[in-house]
Amino acid sequence: MSGRAGFVYDRRLTEHVYRADHPLKPERLRDVHETLSRLGAFDRAGAALLAPREATRAEIERIHAPDYVKAVRQASADPDLGFERWGLHPHGDTPPFAGMHEASLLTTGATLVAMEEVMRGALRVAVNYSGGLHHAMRARASGFCVYNDPAIVCGVLADRGMRVAYVDIDAHHGDGVQAAFYDTDQVLTISLHEDGRYLFPGTGFAHERGTGSGAGYSVNVALPPYTDDQAYVRAFDAVVPPLLERYRPDVLVTQQGIDPHFADPLTHLAISTLTREHCVSWFAATPHPWVAMGGGGYDLDAVRRTWSLEYLVMLGAPVPDELRDADPPVATGARRREIDAAVDVAIRGALGAAFA
Numbered sequence: 223m224s225g226r227a228g229f230v231y232d233r234r235l236t237e238h239v240y241r242a243d244h245p246l247k248p249e250r251l252r253d254v255h256e257t258l259s260r261l262g263a264f265d266r267a268g269a270a271l272l273a274p275r276e277a278t279r280a281e282i283e284r285i286h287a288p289d290y291v292k293a294v295r296q297a298s299a300d301p302d303l304g305f306e307r308w309g310l311h312p313h314g315d316t317p318p319f320a321g322m323h324e325a326s327l328l329t330t331g332a333t334l335v336a337m338e339e340v341m342r343g344a345l346r347v348a349v350n351y352s353g354g355l356h357h358a359m360r361a362r363a364s365g366f367c368v369y370n371d372p373a374i375v376c377g378v379l380a381d382r383g384m385r386v387a388y389v390d391i392d393a394h395h396g397d398g399v400q401a402a403f404y405d406t407d408q409v410l411t412i413s414l415h416e417d418g419r420y421l422f423p424g425t426g427f428a429h430e431r432g433t434g435s436g437a438g439y440s441v442n443v444a445l446p447p448y449t450d451d452q453a454y455v456r457a458f459d460a461v462v463p464p465l466l467e468r469y470r471p472d473v474l475v476t477q478q479g480i481d482p483h484f485a486d487p488l489t490h491l492a493i494s495t496l497t498r499e500h501c502v503s504w505f506a507a508t509p510h511p512w513v514a515m516g517g518g519g520y521d522l523d524a525v526r527r528t529w530s531l532e533y534l535v536m537l538g539a540p541v542p543d544e545l546r547d548a549d550p551p552v553a554t555g556a557r558r559r560e561i562d563a564a565v566d567v568a569i570r571g572a573l574g575a576a577f578a
């Protein structure tokens with residue numbers, strides 16, 4: 223099913239700089255917006271450009287500790303004071319920078335706007351490609367993430383009594399979202415990611431399945447390095463559709479980081495636009511209200527093409543070939559057999575640990 227699709231955009235979402243040499247470049251979203259504009263996407267029936275708002279303190283504190291929010295606000299005003307105990311390291315993954323609190327409030331509020339427009343029935347789906355900051359923990363910044371907008375949105379929806387299915391297809395484990403809902407069955411988290419033995423944050427194994435009433439509602443598909451399109455699609459199809467059918471969510475929330483792309487410099491997965499067209503078409507074909515986010519993505523041309531393609535799929539619009547990868551890698555020989563065997567293990571592990 224396709225239909226009205228919202229795209230949250232404001233130049234202010236693209237202007238903050240973590241550090242000159244930092245791989246996460248919010249400016250990448252400008253290229254996505256420009257490409258979609260050039261292709262006439264926003265002129266199509268069903269397209270809706272949405273303006274972000276700042277998240278409120280209460281919304282941020284649905285997930286984050288008040289002391290942490292206070293520290294981020296201080297770091298934002300005076301980044302040199304020293305905030306290492308909150309996960310903010312000047313030379314580390316998540317450096318404090320001037321204006322970080324305000325930039326993070328806007329990024330988070332952008333996801334909340336997407337959620338609000340979908341939940342009031344105005345749109346079939348809405349996407350905030352500046353969001354998806356899934357590593358932030360309750361009282362600690364981590365992995366380029368300050369405020370965890372996917373967890374905040376899932377929490378707000380759960381507080382309204384909804385059953386939330388969260389599907390994370392970033393190359394990295396969605397550890398912060400998993401941690402926020404580890405002990406509840408009200409949010410089902412499914413993360414497909416590169417095996418934590420080879421990639422940050424080093425978690426996301428099948429045995430991390432939740433506790434108490436949440437047992438079986440944290441699902442992890444740990445994929446081997448070099449996982450290509452055919453292996454990834456097989457894993458996605460084996461896990462995501464059957465578990466969502468079993469869970470019967472009221473709403474679907476997705477994190478669509480594009481760092482599993484074969485050109486990405488930070489990870490070792492090897493998917494192409496083909497996989498993303500498959501996954502996003504599947505999300506679009508579900509009957510659920512759908513809130514989507516971006517996430518990682520460090521090869522800027524892969525980000526530009528893939529996220530543009532995904533939004534066209536959300537609109538039900540044709541995808542021009544210029545957005546697709548011309549020649550995706552396909553594993554052969556011994557590597558093919560190794561990948562396929564490891565993916566079999568990942569699928570069995572995830573399904574074996576999932577709720578019955």
Ligand SMILES: [Zn+2]
Binds near residue numbers: 393
């Ligand atoms: Zn990532």
